[in-house]
Amino acid sequence: MGEPGSSARQALPAELSSLVGRAAEVAHALALLATERLVTITGPAGMGKTRIALRTVRELCGASGADVVWADPSRLRSSAAPAGAAELGEGFEGREVLLVLDGCEQLGERAGELVGELLARWPRVRILATSQRILGVAGEALLAVGPLALPAAPEDPAEPCPVAQVAPSDAVRLYVERARGADPRFELTEHNAGAVAALCRALDGIPAALELAAARARSHGPAEALRRLAADPLEFLSDGPGRAGGADALRVCRLAAPGERLLWERLSVFAGSFDETAVAEVCGFGALGPRAAAQTLRRLAPALLAEPGAAGRYRLPLTVRAYAARRLARDPRGDGATAVRRHHERCRITAERAAQLWRSGAQLEARALALRELPELRLAMDPRSPAGPAGALEIAVSLWFLWSACGLVEEGRGHLERALAQHPAPRPARALWLASWLVASVGEASAADPLLVEAWATAVQEGEDTVLAYLAHVRGTAALWRDRPDEAAEEYRDALGLLPAEPEFGPGRRALESALAMALAHTDPAAVPFRAGASDGPDLWARSWAGYAQALLQRREGRPALARTWLLRSLEAQFALGDRLGQALSVELLAQLEADLGRYEPAARLLGSVSGYRPTSACPPRAERTLRLRLTPEAFRAAHAEGARTPLRRLLPEL
Secondary structure, X not given: OOOOOOOOEXXXXXXXXXXXXXXXXXXXXXXXXXXXXXXXXXXXXXXXXXXXHHHHHHHHHHHHOOOEEEEOHHHOOOOOHHHHHHHHOOOOOOOOEEEEEEOHHXXXXXXXXXXXXXXXXXXXXXXXXXXXXOOOOOOOEEEEOOOOOOOOOOOOOOOOOOHHHHOOOHHHHHHHHHHHHHOOOOOXXXXXXXXXXXXXXXXXXXXXXXXXXXXXXOOOOHHHHHHHHHHOHXXXXXXXXXXXXXXXXXXXXXXXXXXXXHHHHHHOOOOOOEOHHHHXXXXXXXXXXXXXXXXXXXXXXXXXXXXOOOOOOEEOOHHHHHHHHHHHHOOOOOHHHHHHHHHXXXXXXXHHHHHHHHHHOOHHHHHHHHHHOHHHHHXXXXXXXXXXXXXXXXXXXXXXXXXXXXXXXXXXXXXXXXHHHHOOOOOOHHHHHHHHHHHHHHOOHHHHHHHHHHHHHHHHHHOOHHHHHHHHHHHHHHHHHOOOHHHHHHHHHHHHHHOOOOOOOOOOHHHHHHHHHHHHHHHOHHHOOOOOOOOOOOOHHHHHHHHHHHHHHHHHOOOHHHHHHHXXXXXXXXXXXXXXXXXXXXXXXXXHHHHHOOOHHHHHHHXXXXXXXXXXXXXXXXXXXXXXXXXXXXXXXXXXXXXXXXXXXXXOOOO
């Protein structure tokens, strides 16, 4: 193994203890080195590139006794490529050498020139480089290193997180291994598994960040670590107060060229992932125009986190974002305020675009867009932002479908209530309508009454007939949950009478017609406004409710098999959209069909599976009355509890 011949060349670093989840990368590096002269291990700071290089070298030495020289490019005495190559290559003449250049990003754009000079001067030298950027040398073979595999985020954060669900994740394995080193009593348990998984996700699966967090396991358990990380990432991941924190973040930003440093700072306004278009729109102004911002993003891409399953989308590592945000906030040119304003405007346009997609019938596309951009939209809905509560409410109202039709009722309610609390009187009628709908959808219907009264008065003053129509729809929905279908039908008729043919926001006409059909199916089936063609039209959400109304009619007319077919069709749409309230009604009617056939325990399991989706003010499902008569209390409770523990799709194998 080569001995150091200059200040830049150094002894091979000591063996590092763990390389959780990186065996594939080591094998890939070995395979590339067998055929290529230049292999560059790229990736953001803290990913373990040096460890992969070290393990690769040790494997190579063990197999072939290769002649290895390890070098730190930052310690070169000369900045010129020829002189630097001569310094590093001292004694290489006539030797077959594997030169490891660790941390090439420290040379900036000069790294490529240096490597090119080394390869040209010594044809028998192979180079294994680690770098946060691509070197751009002809023949360069790239090995991109990403974060460790993360546990999937739960659909419902309030639900318990089984150990078996998170333990196989490489990120969790590394955290647990290091936490045990800091605190031998540490164990992954049902009590802390959810917090450990959330902490690993918050740290982006970056090994260095996970190790820093795990090193504090004795003093800060996973839940406490999450709280401290959210409050101040740099403080938590540093050795203590007073330091800038996040050594990797400091190095990334310090070594960047001026234009790159400017983009790092502006990228910190993004909470989630971004692509070139978003970066050009938000960060492309002043000294760094839209085209330059997009080009700079391409150069920085290897140092960013690639968004899984979304080519061309990236995220800032947590510590880099926190450090860059701190610098942006202190920028004397006011770049921070400009970037925040541009970010909010992009979010406003994105929310309106998603709403237009929903109105046009592209509802799955609308949902996907809103969910993909939700981290940014959440930032924009903060009433403390420069756009204030009015700007937050405008975006929240545009996203009405995400809250009401796609299962995020509680989140939407929270955004609206926070912004409404800070909005001066008079508060906007549209926001009051949506807040009343969401309150009625998940809580006590009476809690929506003050909002309904205020919204009605404001809508009359503002001439918002569409809001008046939607308020009648809310009252009808609350009546339906209370098992008052006659009252609901009257409210829905009023709503349809007030609603324009093409409303510019909120549910479309077909959705309100489907609501009326549901109410009439209970009280006056002959008056249901449609029977054939209930599944027609572009409005998928409305079709799911129309299918539910059809199922009600088919059951009343003694055709349970056809009713089940309609319900399963509705459930397919409700699953695709994430409509939990729709799933609750559909499954409760399926339970009634099961009870009609004497299958009481399966019916009770179905009721249990959607018991958490119903508003607290809703009357018990009709099927429950039957089941309590037919089953003993113990049998009903046991089947109901089993259903609550079982994923709904497992109870419905047809879906």
